[in-house]
Amino acid sequence: MKSTEVRKKSGICSYSYSLLLEGQKYAHCRKTSIRVAFATFKLLTLLFIVIFVIFPLSYKYSYKLQSSAVFLNFVHAPSDAKYKDPASYGLYASRNFYLTHDGGITLGVWQVLPENLTYFGNDTKDDRYFEESLANGQDVIIYHHGNAGTRLTPHRVELYAVLRKHFHVIAFDYRSYGDSSSVDPSEEKLVIDSMFIYEWVHNRTKGNIFIWGHSLGTSLAIHSLARLQTKGLKPAGVFLEAPFNNMKEEISEFPLARVSHQHSSRKLLDFIT
Numbered sequence: 001m002k003s004t005e006v007r008k009k010s011g012i013c014s015y016s017y018s019l020l021l022e023g024q025k026y027a028h029c030r031k032t033s034i035r036v037a038f039a040t041f042k043l044l045t046l047l048f049i050v051i052f053v054i055f056p057l058s059y060k061y062s063y064k065l066q067s068s069a070v071f072l073n074f075v076h077a078p079s080d081a082k083y084k085d086p087a088s089y090g091l092y093a094s095r096n097f098y099l100t101h102d103g104g105i106t107l108g109v110w111q112v113l114p115e116n117l118t119y120f121g122n123d124t125k126d127d128r129y130f131e132e133s134l135a136n137g138q139d140v141i142i143y144h145h146g147n148a149g150t151r152l153t154p155h156r157v158e159l160y161a162v163l164r165k166h167f168h169v170i171a172f173d174y175r176s177y178g179d180s181s182s183v184d185p186s187e188e189k190l191v192i193d194s195m196f197i198y199e200w201v202h203n204r205t206k207g208n209i210f211i212w213g214h215s216l217g218t219s220l221a222i223h224s225l226a227r228l229q230t231k232g233l234k235p236a237g238v239f240l241e242a243p244f245n246n247m248k249e250e251i252s253e254f255p256l257a258r259v260s261h262q263h264s265s266r267k268l269l270d271f272i273t
């Protein structure tokens, strides 16, 4: 008997088959389609449950998850970072040092000399020169970085290079960031770090102190300044770059969150925040 090869396309059932066996193979193919459809359905249901039930519930009740999402202190922290060598990021006449406070918490700090003081300081590794420069009365700016990354993240380094045209720049990593003490972050603890850095600078300069905060750093800076004010300490000025009113607005305005901005995602947001 002559069998003819025919190519048949119907959804996922696409293969050559013999006309003789048409009925049998078609049934087999239908069974496969149903199985695939069922597996897909199961997968989608599972995905739905994870995204809309398990994740929101874990987020709402896990402080650790919330804190990781807010502080992102594990993101963009290169393992080959040269914290000790600001010059390798183009910051000549700058030094790296460490300060310890709050029962053994160590913070990594960069001091970037103002441009008009780099003539003598370009090559110096002499801490005394840096301390005397800080004390000389020129304006100082303390940079509070946002979440993710460290004091050596490229867009921050670019800003120090601009700020140094006028200011003495102090940039530091809060605990849990960069090479500062690796402990769990919290707003309270990071605010204590900011207050400490402010007081440290205040005790050493005769110049005006300005504060720069970026993103999450704006809230940490403002919170610490409110508390420093009760001690009679006030900066000469504050720069807030990309500040926000509260966490709920911050999350809903975050570019990734805009992907779905419908009523349901609003409700989800209300539930988890």
Ligand SMILES: *[C@@H]1O[C@H](CO)[C@@H](O)[C@H](O)[C@H]1NC(C)=O
Pocket: 092, 093, 118, 119, 120, 122
């Ligand atoms: C310090 O070094 C940098 C980079 O090499 C250079 O651009 C700058 O002009 C130097 N500053 C002075 C005052 O010599």
Ligand SMILES: *[C@@H]1O[C@H](CO)[C@@H](O)[C@H](O)[C@H]1NC(C)=O
Pocket: 114, 116, 117, 138, 165, 166
């Ligand atoms: C450096 O510039 C500041 C103003 O930006 C000025 O007050 C200061 O006297 C200058 N210092 C030197 C050593 O030129």
Ligand SMILES: *[C@@H]1O[C@H](CO)[C@@H](O)[C@H](O)[C@H]1NC(C)=O
Pocket: 196, 199, 200, 203
């Ligand atoms: C700043 O000086 C005050 C008063 O001398 C002192 O109590 C405080 O511990 C100092 N803080 C820092 C961070 O140096």
